[in-house]
C-alpha cells in the first residue's frame with residue numbers, strides 16, 4: 001500500500017492554479033461543501049447552508065487572480081486535477097502577516113497517498129515567501145480526519161467556536 005501511495009506522491013504535480021483551472025476547482029469546492037455538510041447535525045446544517053454560498057468558476061477565477069491569495073492545484077501526470085488548496089494572506093495593524101488556509105481538498109480516490117501533504121507544504125513555502133510568519137486554518141470540530149491531518153503537521157488548536165440553535 002505504501003509504495004502505491006509513494007508512487008502517486010512522486011507523480012503528483014502541485015503548481016499555482018491558472019485561470020483554466022477555475023472550473024475543476026469549483027467542482028471540487030462543491031464536493032467539499034457536500035462532504036462538510038454531511039458531517040454536521042441537522043440544525044447546524046441549516047445554518048451553514050445559509051451562510052456558505054457555492055463557489056462559482058467566476059469566483060474561483062477571481063481568487064486565482066488575487067495577489068493576496070495562494071491557490072494551488074494538484075494534478076496527476078495526465079493533467080487531471082486530484083486536489084487543491086486556497087490560502088489568504090491577512091495583515092494585522094502592526095504589519096504581522098499570517099496565511100489563512102481557507103480550503104484544502106483531495107479527491108476521495110487520491111487520499112492517504114501524500115497529495116494533501118504536498119499541497120500543504122507548498123502552501124506554507126509560498127506563504128513564507130509572501131512574508132507570513134504563521135499559518136492558520138479553521139476546521140469543523142467533528143472533521144476528525146482533517147483535525148488529525150493538521151495536528152500531525154505541527155498545527156495546534158488555539159480557538160474553539162461554539163454555536164447554538166435559537
Ligand SMILES: CC(C)(COP(=O)(O)OP(=O)(O)OC[C@H]1O[C@@H](n2cnc3c(N)ncnc32)[C@H](O)[C@@H]1OP(=O)(O)O)[C@@H](O)C(=O)NCCC(=O)NCCS
Nearest residue numbers: 002005006104105106111112113114115116117146149152
Ligand atoms: C484532509 C485531506 C486534505 C488530507 O489529504 P490526503 O491527501 O489524504 O493527505 P495525506 O495523504 O498527505 O495524509 C493523510 C494521511 O495519509 C497517510 N499517508 C500519506 N502518504 C501515505 C502513503 N504513501 N501510504 C500510506 N499512508 C499515507 C498519512 O500518514 C496521513 O495520516 P496522518 O494525517 O495521520 O498523518 C483529505 O482527507 C480531504 O480532502 N478531506 C476532505 C476535505 C476536508 O476535510 N478538508 C479540510 C477542511 S478545509
